[in-house]
Amino acid sequence: MSLLAKMIRTGRVTETPDPSTDAQVLPAAEPFRRSIQVREVDAGSCNGCELEIASAFGPVYDAERYGVRLVASPRHADVLCVTGPVTHNMATPLVKTYEATPAPKLVVAVGDCARNCGVFAGGYGVAGAVSDFVPVDLEIPGCPPSPDDLLRGFRRLTGR
């Protein structure tokens, strides 16, 4: 009962959508028809991006409003959302994950590390940027990108 009371007391916390983001749909995302299933791949991230992604799907930002869902397996996914520089240990699993995703599929490189290795560039454990291993369709810059940045990026795939 106290849970219900708390829910009523708290009310709605979700931020209103930003109307200025006049989403322009990426042509490659057309086949998904305004709904994408996302598999997150941590290719060697410091987990900063993961924190932001977690909050983007939390109650405040609520990415699912825009037709974006996180799924548990690349077999269920339309979009791979890759974070971090690609480390030596994760290079093969990343490629295998890409192979396991059914076509049509897109890859989103989330954060500066995924785009160009960021602060980890030249590190002994780093094998390269995401685009060195799988074709990248969309980049979301930032170190880490804020939930707003993430939503803006994802809305370019769903058009909502």
Add this chain to the structure above:
Amino acid sequence: MSFAEVSATAAMVVGAVAIIAAFSIGDARRRALVTGVLTALCGFSGLLAASGVLATGRPVHAEFPHLLPFAGLSFRLDPLGAVFVLAVGGVVTAAAVYGIGYTRDHLSGRSFQALVPAFALTLLLVPAASSMGTFLVFWELMALTSLLLVLAEQRRSPEARDAAMWYGVMTHLGFIALLLMFSLLAAHSGNGSFLAIERSSSSMDPALRSLVFILAVVGFGSKAGMVPLHAWLPRAHPEAPSHVSALMSGVMVKLGVYGIVRVGFGLLGGGPSWWWVVLLVLGAASALFGILQAIASSDLKRMLAYSTTENIGLILIGVGAAGLFTTTGHPILAAAALGAVLLHVINHAAFKALLFLAAGSVVHGAGERNLDRLGGLMRRMPVTGAMFALGAVAIAALPPLNGFASEWLLLQSLIHGADSQALVVAIAVPLAIAVVALTAGLTAATFVKATGTGFLALPRSPAAEAATESPRSMLVGMGFLASVCVLLGVGVGVLGAGIGRAVAAVGGVRKPAPFRVHGSTLSPPWQVVGTSMALAAALVLGVGVIMVLLRFLPSGGRRRRADNWGCGRTQQTARMEYTASSFAEPLVRVFDDVLHPDLDIDVTHRQESQYYVEKIRLRLGIKDAFEERLYRPVLNGIHAWGIWARRLQNGSVHRYLGYAFAALIILLVATR
């Protein structure tokens, strides 16, 4: 001469020629070939003779009054014996063909080659014997030839000697019980022939009759591998060469069942209901204990041996139920239960022999029979793997193979007996149904374990990795039994009339037997089984056709071949797989009150820190509870008694002279 007589004579002659050929042919490979072919012909002739008897219902007689002093040899193969001869003949045929390839390299010696047809002949003759003398002679010859065959590989495995010791002692204890039993029967009838015993046994003192029955259960039960007299079976069957294991496990243990049926229903003509309750309880204990031990053991052949104990348990449940239904006045149910039992005797002979031959093929190809160290054999030994899988499906009682037909018929006869008015039936039969159902489920788990860990996945040892497929003769032997499993499953109705005649023949000679059921009375359940088996076969066939069509029909869109999704992991090694032990672990844990697993985990830490593990050793030993609790104390007692008795004989001549003097004095006093 009738067809059956001609075939029976042919079987005897060809078998004798096979023994002579084994001794007289010089070249080892040719010896194995000729002896194998002749033994197979001997078995096949026996099979034809049995089918002749079953088809006509007319027994085959033969008398040799001069062959054995005092009693002579006399044979009478009636339809009941013919069911067992049918099973023996089929298994001998397959095992002999298999033996050509199996024995030609390391077991081609003269004496071994001669022992196999000799063993086959005794197996064929025991169910045909019709007098006490003949029966006991061939029973003992069967025990001795199989004992020598168990010892065949004793140079390579020391366990074989231990196994043979257990087998020899147990089988001779059983023989003593049988000797006592037949002596009691013959003393009453004044004649050793089964006919005379049958005529006179009803006038025996009831207590004596019960003693005879108990002795028969002990004597024949020890041969059948019934709990608690099964201790020799999981030792001797794995150590024998595999085609001999197939003969021993597939048919020799069944002759124990034959003995119980022959004595209980035939010679004694039925008895009070407590006899059959005893049999039912022993059967239920064998079924459950056997399958639990089978699920826990990771030695392939030991697992199959325990599964034989389980199947004997099911058969004894059926025999007990048949007796119980007879005494409580349900002759039709009794006939159905006994029919199911006889059918299961044939079916179990087919699939257990097939499984043992496949296990032998694994030993031949991989040199290893521990399931924990096998794996991946389906790719390296595809035919053997397919044969084992087929046998596993049959023994797990899945339609449309033969195991389902007999277990289903057994369950049907039990279920229809459950609403009986008699109190003892109303209590015993529902429990028996529960035991049969639980056993069937555990059997499926056991054979999923064996097939899954032994033949699928990745090889767990270099031996399994280097496995090679067996020679063609071995595959032909297995193929024969595999086709029998399929045919007896889909076309179970073929045996209906013959089994009906066998059941009708059980009732004895003079008494109006409760089993004397007309063919028409017994046929409806058989027709139902036959129809449902055909339906199941059609279903399986239909699914197969659809799968093949889906595979080869063109489909829309482009196909892409990809690996299974393994969460992106880069390695797949045999250490990540289930082993046979780990697969069985949950069930071992559930049933640990019965199995008493002996678990020993030994963790070695690294020197630097105890949080880092250097290695973990796990040893899981499953001991036979009966061996630990029942045999060990008895053996220890005998041992202690022996040590004590040693004091009598300390090597001193004076003491021995004293004994002689004392004995003389006692004798003089006693005979004064």
